[in-house]
Structures are given as structure tokens and as C-alpha cells.
Amino acid sequence: xxxxxxxxxxxxxxxxxxxxxxxxxxxxxxxxxxxxxxxxxxxxxxxxxxxxxxxxxxxxxxxxxxxxxxxxxxxxxxxxxxxxxxxxxxxxxxxxxxxxxxxxxxxxxxxxxxxx
Amino acid sequence: xxxxxxxxxxxxxxxxxxxxxxxxxxxxxxxxxxxxxxxxxxxxxxxxxxxxxxxxxxxxxxxxxxxxxxxxxxxxxxxxxxxxxxxxxxxxxxxxxxxxxxxxxxxxxxxxxxxx
DNA sequence: CCTAGGTACTCTGCATAACTAACTACCACT
DNA sequence: AGTGGTAGTTAGTTATGCAGAGTACCTAGG
Numbered sequence: 190x191x192x193x194x195x196x197x198x199x200x201x202x203x204x205x206x207x208x209x210x211x212x213x214x215x216x217x218x219x220x221x222x223x224x225x226x227x228x229x230x231x232x233x234x235x236x237x238x239x240x241x242x243x244x245x246x247x248x249x250x251x252x253x254x255x256x257x258x259x260x261x262x263x264x265x266x267x268x269x270x271x272x273x274x275x276x277x278x279x280x281x282x283x284x285x286x287x288x289x290x291x292x293x294x295x296x297x298x299x300x301x302x303x304x305x
Numbered sequence: 306x307x308x309x310x311x312x313x314x315x316x317x318x319x320x321x322x323x324x325x326x327x328x329x330x331x332x333x334x335x336x337x338x339x340x341x342x343x344x345x346x347x348x349x350x351x352x353x354x355x356x357x358x359x360x361x362x363x364x365x366x367x368x369x370x371x372x373x374x375x376x377x378x379x380x381x382x383x384x385x386x387x388x389x390x391x392x393x394x395x396x397x398x399x400x401x402x403x404x405x406x407x408x409x410x411x412x413x414x415x416x417x418x419x420x421x
Numbered sequence: 422c423c424t425a426g427g428t429a430c431t432c433t434g435c436a437t438a439a440c441t442a443a444c445t446a447c448c449a450c451t
Numbered sequence: 452a453g454t455g456g457t458a459g460t461t462a463g464t465t466a467t468g469c470a471g472a473g474t475a476c477c478t479a480g481g
Binding site: 192195196199216217218219234235238239241242257258259260261262263264 | 427428429430431432436437438439
Binding site: 308311312315332333334335350351354355357358373374375376377378379380 | 456459460465466467468
């Protein structure tokens with residue numbers, strides 16, 4: 190989706206993945222596939238795996254190794270209490286930002302109506 | 306506002322500043338002050354100036370030096386045609402991302418209603 | 422047997438962008 | 452001379468996503 194999206198995903202991708210895990214536990218390959226289904230077609234596998242390791246190190250998720258029928262064992266991640274709090278914080282930050290940006294956008298629309 | 310906001314601003318701050326300039330031309334110090342007024346209380350001056358230089362190098366804005374009564378000359382930035390296109394693209398990218406994230410959030414709310 | 426391909430995860434190096442923190446410069450007032 | 456508000460610059464750090472290659476496990480076809 191281009192450079193703009195890449196930069197915008199910094200900081201939001203983490204929340205997106207945590208939100209996916211809040212619905213139900215999942216493993217990396219599955220999360221990547223789900224992101225692709227939801228329209229994030231350019232998100233790279235390596236990015237997701239790195240992110241998962243990061244949030245694991247921060248203690249936001251619990252991990253369980255589960256054997257797979259079709260390949261190497263899966264690392265199934267699930268959101269824990271700490272991750273839940275962090276996700277709440279994320280919603281707060283996101284909400285704040287989204288509100289300001291929406292206001293700016295509407296302000297421009299109104300300006301253009303009157304102005305040009 | 307903390308680390309989450311810092312990361313989330315990557316990619317969006319640029320759009321925010323371009324949007325401010327779309328309303329009317331402004332200089333760096335003024336933009337910083339306006340951002341602070343709008344609730345981005347922790348945004349650092351250096352960040353804004355660096356961003357302005359970046360978008361100038363990319364040709365998204367025109368610059369004019371205007372003497373100030375109260376200090377060094379101001380660099381007044383105004384959005385040009387190229388910047389306008391880029392801002393349109395930004396709205397598209399932002400809209401896409403905001404839509405997915407909002408859907409995820411509502412999905413979680415519904416899941417929690419039924420589930421726990 | 423061994424090659425191709427799907428599943429699943431790891432790793433190194435790179436680019437970008439925001440932050441920290443200091444600095445320069447101009448002006449007014451005391 | 453010193454303080455403080457205005458206005459912009461710079462060097463170094465950190466965090467995160469991408470590119471691209473590699474490892475490992477399993478199944479099916481030639």
C-alpha cells in the first residue's frame with residue numbers, strides 16, 4: 190500500500206494484533222493470513238513474527254507450543270491481563286488521535302465550502 | 306502522552322501538519338503552538354521543524370521567509386498542488402486504516418457481549 | 422529418491438520518523 | 452548585562468516495519 194501505510198502501521202500494527210488476539214488466541218502464520226484477508230495485503234510475515242516476539246518479551250501475551258499436522262509446531266499466543274490493560278491504553282491513544290484527525294478533516298471540508 | 310502515542314504519530318503527524326497547512330499557511334513555531342492547543346501537548350519543537358524540512362525537500366510545500374517583529378525571520382509554509390495530492394492520498398490511507406481498526410474494536414465489543 | 426510446494430517460524434541489515442537535548446539568533450525589557 | 456519570549460537548527464538515540472534469505476516439517480509427483 191505504499192510508504193504512507195508503512196509509516197502509519199508503526200504503532201498501530203501492534204494494537205491491531207493485540208486486538209486480534211483479544212478475540213481469540215492465534216499463531217503467527219494464522220495472524221498474518223487474517224491480516225491479509227482484512228485488506229492488509231502487503232504486511233510481511235517477518236514483521237508479524239518480530240512483533241509477536243516483542244509483545245511476548247513485554248509480557249503482554251502468553252505462549253503455548255502446539256504441534257501442527259502440516260509443518261513445524263505452532264506458537265499460539267493469547268492475550269493475558271497485562272496485555273488487556275495495554276490494549277485498553279491503545280484504544281485510548283487511538284481514540285484521541287482519530288478524533289483530532291477527523292476534526293481536522295472536517296475543518297478542511299468546511300473551509301473549502303466557504304473559501305474556494 | 307507516552308510511547309504508544311509517539312509510535313502512532315509516525316506517519317500521521319505528517320498528515321496532520323499538511324492538513325493544518327491546507328487550512329492556511331503557517332510557520333513552524335505557530336504550527337507547534339497550534340498542535341499543543343489541539344491536545345498534542347508533548348510534541349517537541351525539533352520534531353515539527355524536522356518534519357517541515359522533510360516535506361519541503363519532497364516538494365509538498367512552498368516556503369517564504371517573512372521577517373518577524375519579535376525574533377528571527379519566519380519560514381512560512383504553504384501547501385502546493387503536489388502537497389494537495391499527497392494529502393488526498395493521506396486521507397485515503399488513513400480512512401482505510403481507521404475503518405479496519407474501528408471494525409476490530411466493535412468486533413471485540415460484540416464478542417465480549419456474547420462470550421464473557 | 423528427490424524436487425516442488427504449502428505450512429510455520431527465524432534472522433540480518435536497512436530506511437524512516439519521532440524524541441532528547443542542546444545550540445544559535447533576534448528582539449524587548451529591566 | 453541578564454532574562455525571557457520568539458524562531459529555527461542540529462547530532463545522536465530508539466523503535467518499528469520492510470526486504471530477503473534461511474531453517475524446519477510434511478505431502479505428493481516424477
